[in-house]
Amino acid sequence: MDFSSSSGGASDPRQIEESKPLLGEMSAPEGNKMGAAPCRRTLLHCNGMRYKLLQEGDIQVCVIRHPRTFLSKILTSKFLRRWEPHHLTLAENSLASATPTGYMENSISYSAIEDVQLLSWENAPKYCLQLTIPGGTVLLQAANSYLRDQWFHSLQWKKKIYKYKKVLSNPSRWEVVLKEIRTLVDMALTSPLQDDSIHQAPLEIVSKLLSENVNLTTQEHENIIVAIAPLLENNHPPPDLCEFFCKHCRERPRSMVVIEVFTPVVQRILKHNMDFGKCPRLRLFTQEYILALNELNAGMEVVKKFIHSMHGPTGQCPHPRVLPNLVAVCLAAIYSCYEEFINSRDNSPSLKEIRNGCQQQCDRKPNLPLRLLHTSPDLVSQEATLTDSRLKSVIVTSNEIHVEVERNNTANQKMTANVGNDSEPNLIDCLMVSPTCSTMSIELSAQADRILGCYVEILKMLSDYDDWRPALASLLQPIPFPKEALAHEKFTKELKYVIQRFAEDPRQEVHSCLLSVRAGKDGWFQLYSPGGVACDDDGELFASMVHILMGSCYKTKKFLLSLAENKLGPCMLLALRGNQNMVEILCLMLEYNIIDNNDTQLQIISTLESTDVGKRMYEQLCDRQRELKELQRKGGPTRLTLPSKSTDADLARLLSSGSFGNLENLSLAFTNVTSACAEHLIKLPSLKQLNLWSTQFGDAGLRLLSEHLTMLQVLNLCETPVTDAGLLALSSMKSLCSLNMNSTKLSADTYEDLKAKLPNLKEVDVRYTEAW
Numbered sequence: 001m002d003f004s005s006s007s008g009g010a011s012d013p014r015q016i017e018e019s020k021p022l023l024g025e026m027s028a029p030e031g032n033k034m035g036a037a038p039c040r041r042t043l044l045h046c047n048g049m050r051y052k053l054l055q056e057g058d059i060q061v062c063v064i065r066h067p068r069t070f071l072s073k074i075l076t077s078k079f080l081r082r083w084e085p086h087h088l089t090l091a092e093n094s095l096a097s098a099t100p101t102g103y104m105e106n107s108i109s110y111s112a113i114e115d116v117q118l119l120s121w122e123n124a125p126k127y128c129l130q131l132t133i134p135g136g137t138v139l140l141q142a143a144n145s146y147l148r149d150q151w152f153h154s155l156q157w158k159k160k161i162y163k164y165k166k167v168l169s170n171p172s173r174w175e176v177v178l179k180e181i182r183t184l185v186d187m188a189l190t191s192p193l194q195d196d197s198i199h200q201a202p203l204e205i206v207s208k209l210l211s212e213n214v215n216l217t218t219q220e221h222e223n224i225i226v227a228i229a230p231l232l233e234n235n236h237p238p239p240d241l242c243e244f245f246c247k248h249c250r251e252r253p254r255s256m257v258v259i260e261v262f263t264p265v266v267q268r269i270l271k272h273n274m275d276f277g278k279c280p281r282l283r284l285f286t287q288e289y290i291l292a293l294n295e296l297n298a299g300m301e302v303v304k305k306f307i308h309s310m311h312g313p314t315g316q317c318p319h320p321r322v323l324p325n326l327v328a329v330c331l332a333a334i335y336s337c338y339e340e341f342i343n344s345r346d347n348s349p350s351l352k353e354i355r356n357g358c359q360q361q362c363d364r365k366p367n368l369p370l371r372l373l374h375t376s377p378d379l380v381s382q383e384a385t386l387t388d389s390r391l392k393s394v395i396v397t398s399n400e401i402h403v404e405v406e407r408n409n410t411a412n413q414k415m416t417a418n419v420g421n422d423s424e425p426n427l428i429d430c431l432m433v434s435p436t437c438s439t440m441s442i443e444l445s446a447q448a449d450r451i452l453g454c455y456v457e458i459l460k461m462l463s464d465y466d467d468w469r470p471a472l473a474s475l476l477q478p479i480p481f482p483k484e485a486l487a488h489e490k491f492t493k494e495l496k497y498v499i500q501r502f503a504e505d506p507r508q509e510v511h512s513c514l515l516s517v518r519a520g521k522d523g524w525f526q527l528y529s530p531g532g533v534a535c536d537d538d539g540e541l542f543a544s545m546v547h548i549l550m551g552s553c554y555k556t557k558k559f560l561l562s563l564a565e566n567k568l569g570p571c572m573l574l575a576l577r578g579n580q581n582m583v584e585i586l587c588l589m590l591e592y593n594i595i596d597n598n599d600t601q602l603q604i605i606s607t608l609e610s611t612d613v614g615k616r617m618y619e620q621l622c623d624r625q626r627e628l629k630e631l632q633r634k635g636g637p638t639r640l641t642l643p644s645k646s647t648d649a650d651l652a653r654l655l656s657s658g659s660f661g662n663l664e665n666l667s668l669a670f671t672n673v674t675s676a677c678a679e680h681l682i683k684l685p686s687l688k689q690l691n692l693w694s695t696q697f698g699d700a701g702l703r704l705l706s707e708h709l710t711m712l713q714v715l716n717l718c719e720t721p722v723t724d725a726g727l728l729a730l731s732s733m734k735s736l737c738s739l740n741m742n743s744t745k746l747s748a749d750t751y752e753d754l755k756a757k758l759p760n761l762k763e764v765d766v767r768y769t770e771a772w
Helices: 070-073 145-169 174-190 196-211 218-232 238-249 257-270 278-292 302-310 322-337 340-343 350-355 375-384 411-416 447-464 468-474 489-504 510-514 540-552 556-566 568-576 581-590 598-609 610-631 648-655 675-681 701-710 724-732 747-759
Strands: 004-006 013-016 044-045 057-066 083-091 096-098 115-120 126-135 135-140 392-397 402-407 436-444 639-643 664-669 689-691 714-715 738-742 761-767
Touching: 057 145, 057 411, 083 145, 083 639, 115 145, 115 278, 126 581, 126 675, 135 145, 145 174, 145 196, 174 196, 174 218, 196 218, 218 238, 218 257, 238 257, 238 278, 257 278, 257 302, 257 322, 257 436, 278 302, 278 322, 302 322, 302 447, 322 447, 322 468, 447 468, 447 489, 468 489, 468 510, 468 664, 489 540, 510 540, 540 556, 540 568, 556 568, 556 581, 556 701, 568 581, 568 598, 581 610, 598 610, 648 675, 675 701, 689 738, 724 747
Parallel strands: 639 664, 664 689, 689 714, 714 738, 738 761
Antiparallel strands: 004 115, 057 083, 057 135, 083 096, 115 126, 126 135, 392 402, 402 436
16 A cells, blocks of 8 residues: 555643633632642643534544465455445444445544654655554545544544543542543643534543542542633533532632632633523532632621622623523522422412411322411400400421511401312412501521521622623512512511612612512512511601602603502501602692592691691692682683794793683793693693694603593694603593604604504594604
8 A cells, every 4th residue: 555644733822821711810719729630721722723623424434454475465455445335434433434344344443543643755745644553444535624624633632632531530549530621621631623512522531530439539629620611711611510620619718729620610600601490400509609709707808809809990891691590590599598488388388378377278298397377266256355465476487497476356257258269369468458457477497597598698699780680680680589588587588788779779660670570569668668567667668669659650640640549548547757759749649539438638637737847738739729729710722822932931821820721722832841831731621732842742741641631632742752651541542532752762663563452543644744
């Protein structure tokens, strides 16, 4: 055979210095020595071409057996060789053909391949590989040099990975194993192949090795982690390896490995993970890593630096997945604190049973030692006759969680009346018992308490970032916490800071998340309202929530009606104590005729007159009412047009100058009025036509009009800055016959929605809009 072997063409590798850890300022605790090599090793990359790892492909095959006679030498000469086309598959253990005939009748095991070389012939260029096997040679001929090199590197990779799997499957001396792991890592880093499996395969081999050898020393653990650290920079660890890392974080939280090696791994997980549900152990590893940081001397300061490193130094975090992933980790960790009690729900009375003061007799699985203590009905009836109500208690205990509910006998009798109601209350109804009637406390184990404190503190940190707050509010709006957490006084007290941050944020997309996510469900507003289980103050947070929501809620009357039906007592109590926000609320209830009962109206008036600020605001309300009666008194013009350049103040002065009870047509076209004039427009009882062409009237004013001027028939919004947010509110104005939205920011979807909800609409102008 006239051929000469040539080298595989890998040029000298160059060293690229690896980036420093993002938490380099976190110093490890003193006295923590590691016998392993330094955590950072330089990455080696090959210059030149890059290839994708082949799993299968078409290639020409020729097998040459070692000649034993003169005739066999002639038959195997290069002039008489026979090439067969095959579709070869690079399996885990061998090289096999899709059509097992001819040369490839039997697969070739990687262990049987002694060597793989590139070949070239003189004066007859062919792109071939030589596989040396016992008793002969296998030649593979590719269509071009790139495919030949791709087959060459793929075969070498498969052969070496197969070898390392066998070597590391039966370890004898761990110093030899460690050396082999380092060689395997270097091979993956220097390989010209570019494929996810190139770095994942070594990690899976090490993961399997660790899962089968659980009795390693701590030093051996750290040495192995350090050895595979370069592969973790751009790859998620496999599930078994995550379990190993979790164990190390729990057992050696102060190890240098946690900061030096695990930090970039967790940072990559938080930046790039798309779904923890597909790999929950990644979330668990991140959770254990953060707890390990909290165990350092600086404690939460280290965690705070880590959160800041994930956000970045600018005002906007460049990684959109960081916040959802951090919130997912926090929610899972908080859930784990109450998991034992949650799992024992079948054995413990439900919150509905606790609320009703009884436990249904049913079969319960004895998973955990639980005890329910009841007072007898006779004792309850005897105590009901006493002048001084004595507290009853229902106690449920588990291994680590203790729940105690205390309530007086009056509330107990009231709740017993509802025992026959089989309807299941919603989440907040299970817990919303007046604080004067009951108190509920949960005691966690010391470990669960530390975990809870750490992750609630992280939620507080997240709420301090302005760019993260809208998304955080949206993620927490459905109240994604177990009932046990909402019944835990410490948890709700600590989480109050986050809710306060939402209530202080002027952006509507933030503070609107205080309300329920959909109708029929309660939200944070109800939970932290007086009477809610989380309310631990005199209503200051409730007052601030009401104030911010009133400023942005376009359904003002509906919101006030809800407050009057459910929270009128707390509102009056806070107004009695001089809270200006609550005084304004009570005045608005009177102004919008929210309260129908005369006695309740008189009680509100007495409450307002009991404080200086209330008395002053009530007098202003009376003045406005007198002006309103004068304004709405029958008489005055039926049509009115304001001069161009008129302002909100001009309109207010004009409407206060006489009676406009007959005004049906008002034109403010080409004036400088804004949404602020809406509070004057809603006082015109007979208004049917309103022209706002080319004004600065916006969404806020449109929302107010839609709630009060329900009899409006003609509305001109041409060339106004209104958007879909305000135009959608027009769906409640069922009397609209003509609507001009020319040159506005109307979308096609909003236009279709309005047409469906406004049955009397006959004339519509949507020119120069998206819906045109």
